[in-house]
Amino acid sequence: MVNVLKGVLVECDPAMKQFLLYLDETTALGKKFIIQDLDDTHVFILAEVVHILQERVGELMDQNSFPITQK
Amino acid sequence: MKLRVQLQCKNLHEYLKELSPEILDRLYNHPATCLAVYRELPPLAKNYVMRMLFLDQPLPQAAVALWVKKDSEKDHDQCVSVLSGLRLWHSQQLQGGLQGNILNPVFKDNLRIALLGGGKSWADQGDSLGPDRHARDVESLDKYALERWEVVLHFMVGCPSAAVSQDLSQLLIQAGLMRTEAGDAPCITSAGFQFLLLDTASQLWYFTLQYLNTAQTRGMDLVEILSFLFQLSFSTLGRDYSVEGMSESLLTFLQHLREFGLVFQRKRKSRRYYPTRLAITLSAGVSANSSSTAMGATPGTGDSGFIVVETNYRLYAYTNSELQIALVALFSECLYRFPNVVVAQVTRESVQQAIANGITAQQYIGVLVLLYMAELFGEILHFLRTRAHPVMLKQNPVLPPTITDQIRLWELERDRLQFSEGVLYNQFLSQADFEVLRDRAQGLGCLVWQNVAHRVIVVSPQGHGEVKRFWKRQKSHT
Numbered sequence: 001m002v003n004v005l006k007g008v009l010v011e012c013d014p015a016m017k018q019f020l021l022y023l024d025e026t027t028a029l030g031k032k033f034i035i036q037d038l039d040d041t042h043v044f045i046l047a048e049v050v051h052i053l054q055e056r057v058g059e060l061m062d063q064n065s066f067p068i069t070q071k
Numbered sequence: 072m073k074l075r076v077q078l079q080c081k082n083l084h085e086y087l088k089e090l091s092p093e094i095l096d097r098l099y100n101h102p103a104t105c106l107a108v109y110r111e112l113p114p115l116a117k118n119y120v121m122r123m124l125f126l127d128q129p130l131p132q133a134a135v136a137l138w139v140k141k142d143s144e145k146d147h148d149q150c151v152s153v154l155s156g157l158r159l160w161h162s163q164q165l166q167g168g169l170q171g172n173i174l175n176p177v178f179k180d181n182l183r184i185a186l187l188g189g190g191k192s193w194a195d196q197g198d199s200l201g202p203d204r205h206a207r208d209v210e211s212l213d214k215y216a217l218e219r220w221e222v223v224l225h226f227m228v229g230c231p232s233a234a235v236s237q238d239l240s241q242l243l244i245q246a247g248l249m250r251t252e253a254g255d256a257p258c259i260t261s262a263g264f265q266f267l268l269l270d271t272a273s274q275l276w277y278f279t280l281q282y283l284n285t286a287q288t289r290g291m292d293l294v295e296i297l298s299f300l301f302q303l304s305f306s307t308l309g310r311d312y313s314v315e316g317m318s319e320s321l322l323t324f325l326q327h328l329r330e331f332g333l334v335f336q337r338k339r340k341s342r343r344y345y346p347t348r349l350a351i352t353l354s355a356g357v358s359a360n361s362s363s364t365a366m367g368a369t370p371g372t373g374d375s376g377f378i379v380v381e382t383n384y385r386l387y388a389y390t391n392s393e394l395q396i397a398l399v400a401l402f403s404e405c406l407y408r409f410p411n412v413v414v415a416q417v418t419r420e421s422v423q424q425a426i427a428n429g430i431t432a433q434q435y436i437g438v439l440v441l442l443y444m445a446e447l448f449g450e451i452l453h454f455l456r457t458r459a460h461p462v463m464l465k466q467n468p469v470l471p472p473t474i475t476d477q478i479r480l481w482e483l484e485r486d487r488l489q490f491s492e493g494v495l496y497n498q499f500l501s502q503a504d505f506e507v508l509r510d511r512a513q514g515l516g517c518l519v520w521q522n523v524a525h526r527v528i529v530v531s532p533q534g535h536g537e538v539k540r541f542w543k544r545q546k547s548h549t
């Protein structure tokens with residue numbers, strides 16, 4: 001029998017995918033959200049975590065950036 | 072799940088193709104329209120039309136195909152599709168049983184009139200009213216047009232000093248450029264932002280198209296309005312025309328045009344009006360703009376080029392105009408303001424804020440026509456390039472590569488994850504099962520992703536129902 005699951009397919013680069021796996025392991029979003037790890041650049045996740053995920057990614061990017069010039 | 076709205080700016084031809092055949096035929100009753108449409112045709116199509124203009128018999132399609140050399144087949148086909156799309160010619164059965172082409176008779180007659188003269192005069196010259204005591208010259212007309220258009224743009228940006236009529240703000244809301252919430256003053260939408268960063272000719276054209284779309288809901292006759300618009304585009308700058316013989320809806324249209332700055336009329340009840348440069352370049356402006364990459368001065372903006380961008384992300388805008396300053400402030404942080412300069416800095420936060428509001432760094436802006444679409448311009452970058460100071464224009468490339476690359480990178484940061492809803496199918500019992508289902512999904516066009524090695528597919532939610540039914544049928548057969 002074929003297994004059918006509903007969710008959201010995420011496509012990203014390998015580095016970002018490792019970040020998603022990290023968030024999943026530490027249940028940083030409150031629960032495990034990765035349904036299936038598909039390949040190097042694709043993951044299948046729960047639909048409801050999409051917004052929080054975008055926020056978390058945004059925070060990560062903010063942490064890694066620095067103001068280029070002094071005012 | 073990209074939620075950004077793209078501003079679509081159609082060409083005249085695209086717009087006409089969407090109209091129903093009866094409206095098109097009525098439209099072609101006016102020589103001005105025919106001439107305007109003819110003007111926008113590709114050169115080969117113009118050639119064809121000219122050759123068939125004075126023929127009263129249909130011409131066999133084989134003969135028409137002979138007019139081009141063998142290696143220009145593609146151009147010929149494109150031509151044929153353009154002409155049929157605009158209903159400029161029909162297919163007709165000839166006596167010998169061959170298929171022939173003949174020009175649309177209405178179009179033919181009116182184009183002849185347009186080219187050779189005759190027929191009704193398009194618009195009465197103002198001479199019948201005697202010389203105008205308050206005559207306006209070209210310069211003051213230009214100034215007037217600019218002023219009016221800037222007021223509209225100011226209103227969109229939200230300057231309190233700009234006030235426009237109820238009608239106009241309704242139109243902006245209907246066009247999706249602004250939105251209003253329960254009795255508050257209207258505020259701008261993301262499409263509105265994109266609109267603001269376009270150059271004047273595209274803005275005008277987009278606006279006119281929106282107006283035409285809503286014209287019918289207002290009870291105005293689309294054909295009349297369009298014919299009048301084309302007529303305007305053939306008028307002479309600086310000459311006055313009389314309003315004799317114009318119907319009610321045309322008069323209302325004239326008042327609206329007056330508000331956008333396309334036409335000047337001294338008072339509401341004046342019997343003469345002057346078309347301004349904006350009106351005349353309106354239908355010509357689209358093709359001129361789309362074939363050249365809009366660099367340097369854009370017609371209609373008061374200051375030709377006034378922005379200098381440095382590699383340390385600083386921006387100097389040499390302008391006094393509130394509107395231009397507001398536009399610059401959309402995507403940069405203003406640091407200092409002097410009587411003739413505004414110093415701003417382009418930062419990650421400001422660009423991302425602008426993007427969150429709906430502008431993008433890299434996206435198809437104003438797809439004028441698929442035929443002419445050749446370059447991708449980010450809107451912010453397009454804005455900076457088209458308003459670049461003459462000093463900047465001497466450099467090549469105009470904007471420093473560091474800035475352009477960094478702005479695009481800041482925008483791409485938000486796109487590191489791409490989401491698409493779907494349904495995952497895995498754990499197929501056999502390769503054959505997998506392939507059957509996969510092919511079915513592909514045939515329906517709803518296959519989002521597949522992995523053959525692990526026998527996994529992802530199907531879009533819309534296709535899921537159909538695929539599930541198909542699968543059940545399969546199971547019951549085997």
